[in-house]
Amino acid sequence: MLTEKVVFITGSTRGIGLGIAKAFAKQGSTLICAGTTEEKAKDVAHQLAKEFSVPTLGIGFDVSNPQECQKAMDTLITQYGRLDILINNAGITKDNLMLRMSEEEWDLVLRTNLYSAFYLTKPALRQMLRQKYGRIINMASVVGILGNPGQANYVAAKAGLIGFTKSIAREYAQKGITCNAIAPGFIQTDMINALPKEYLDNIMPSIPIKRLGTIEEIADAAIFLASSPYITGQVLSVDGGMAI
Amino acid sequence: MSLSEQEIFEKVKQVIVKQLGVSQDEITKEASFTDDLGADSLDTVELVLALEEEFSTEISDSEAEKLTTVGKTVEYIQKNLK
Numbered sequence: 001m002l003t004e005k006v007v008f009i010t011g012s013t014r015g016i017g018l019g020i021a022k023a024f025a026k027q028g029s030t031l032i033c034a035g036t037t038e039e040k041a042k043d044v045a046h047q048l049a050k051e052f053s054v055p056t057l058g059i060g061f062d063v064s065n066p067q068e069c070q071k072a073m074d075t076l077i078t079q080y081g082r083l084d085i086l087i088n089n090a091g092i093t094k095d096n097l098m099l100r101m102s103e104e105e106w107d108l109v110l111r112t113n114l115y116s117a118f119y120l121t122k123p124a125l126r127q128m129l130r131q132k133y134g135r136i137i138n139m140a141s142v143v144g145i146l147g148n149p150g151q152a153n154y155v156a157a158k159a160g161l162i163g164f165t166k167s168i169a170r171e172y173a174q175k176g177i178t179c180n181a182i183a184p185g186f187i188q189t190d191m192i193n194a195l196p197k198e199y200l201d202n203i204m205p206s207i208p209i210k211r212l213g214t215i216e217e218i219a220d221a222a223i224f225l226a227s228s229p230y231i232t233g234q235v236l237s238v239d240g241g242m243a244i
Numbered sequence: 245m246s247l248s249e250q251e252i253f254e255k256v257k258q259v260i261v262k263q264l265g266v267s268q269d270e271i272t273k274e275a276s277f278t279d280d281l282g283a284d285s286l287d288t289v290e291l292v293l294a295l296e297e298e299f300s301t302e303i304s305d306s307e308a309e310k311l312t313t314v315g316k317t318v319e320y321i322q323k324n325l326k
Contacts, residue, residue: 129290130297171286 001227003028006080008073008124010034010063010116011090013044015189016139019215020087020222025052027223032057032076034090063090063116064108073123082131085226086124088117088161089139091154093191098152106153113157117164125172134177135226138165142185142239158183162235169233178232180225185239187213208241247325253318259298260314263291273315299325 007024011017013035021031025048033048035041038060045058059075061068077083091113094105117138128134143151144158161181168179186192186203192212204210221238225231237243247255257271266281277283283291292308295301299321303311311317 126293130293175286175290 001027002085002223004030005084005226006030006032006076006082007085007087007226008032008034008076008083008120009087009089010120011139012087013040015191016184016187016215016218017087017089018044019219020089021048022052023216023219023223024085024226025054025056028052028054029085030055030080032059032080034059034061034063034072036060036062063119064111066115066119069116069119070123073120073127077123077127083124083127084131084133085135085137086120087137087139087222088120090116091139091157093151093154095150095154097150101152109153110157110160113154114160114164117161121164121168125168125177128177129172129175132176134172134175136165136168136177136179137222137225138162138179138181140165140181140183140235142183142237142242145183145235145237145243165235166233173232176229178225178229180231180233181235182218182221182225183235183237183239183243184218185213185237185242187215187218189215206242207239208244211240213238213240247322249318249322252321252325253314255298256295256314256318256321259294260291263287263294271314273313273318275314276312277314278312295321301325 007029009017009021012021012033021033025031031048031054033041033045033056041060042058045056049056057076057079059072061072063069092109094109096105121136138161140161141158143155144162148155165179165181218238221236225236257268260271261268264281264283264287275281277288292303296303301324311320
């Protein structure tokens with residue numbers, strides 16, 4: 001069902017984004033892999049094309065820059081003539097206690113994790129409206145639901161994405177376009193591996209399933225949401241039961 | 245491509261009929277998309293997208309907001325068509 005769909009995934013050179021890219025590649029989708037550097041994005045796109053025999057394109061750009069987002073979107077629509085699935089996945093952390101958080105830390109995280117979704121979703125919707133088909137999936141987080149000390153910026157961005165998701169879902173519900181969010185819990189990625197072990201030990205009691213999630217478990221959720229024409233405006237928690 | 249105002253009006257009419265599901269004779273130059281032709285705000289956005297496609301042109305958000313009637317739309321396209 002997802003064969004030959006054109007899928008654009010930001011932050012897909014590693015972590016959850018790369019896992020999602022692989023999952024769509026397995027379905028036979030056409031992939032546009034986006035990362036911060038052109039070289040890395042092209043490298044990943046090339047590898048996926050070789051491994052899964054699907055058309056791929058690698059684009060390097062800064063998701064926090066509106067002009068670069070527009071340009072990336074123009075490039076891919078010119079090349080493929082359509083965009084079926086947009087996955088706003090790119091994200092960073094700049095953790096600090098609120099009392100110590102600089103405006104730069106706040107701004108950078110909001111721009112990269114939330115503003116990027118605005119910059120990319122707008123041109124994507126223009127194309128999807130023409131097609132009368134589209135799937136938008138925003139990568140939120142369990143902390144966007146529960147809150148988390150030391151992450152006021154990240155949590156604000158992720159909670160913002162959840163509200164954004166619900167509004168877009170309502171606006172375009174009658175046009176064949178769905179918009180959903182995935183709220184991963186603690187997943188085995190570089191982002192989580194960067195946390196002190198002690199922190200993870202403290203987290204474990206709050207995960208009912210008592211283990212970290214895998215990248216594949218998040219990718220499965222993305223495939224599921226992309227496959228359904230009747231699920232929209234939802235936040236799918238894939239978090240081992242953290243946000244029950 | 246050089247089109248007369250009448251030719252543009254006819255093409256615009258066809259796009260409106262298709263997009264808004266109204267009949268040809270309801271479409272006068274004075275007709276307002278929202279007040280007379282029953283378009284909601286999202287319909288008008290889609291109409292602009294369809295017009296961009298029909299005339300192979302781009303209409304910015306700020307310009308699009310001003311195109312509230314059929315006549316204004318025809319006038320804008322005539323002025324901006326290359």
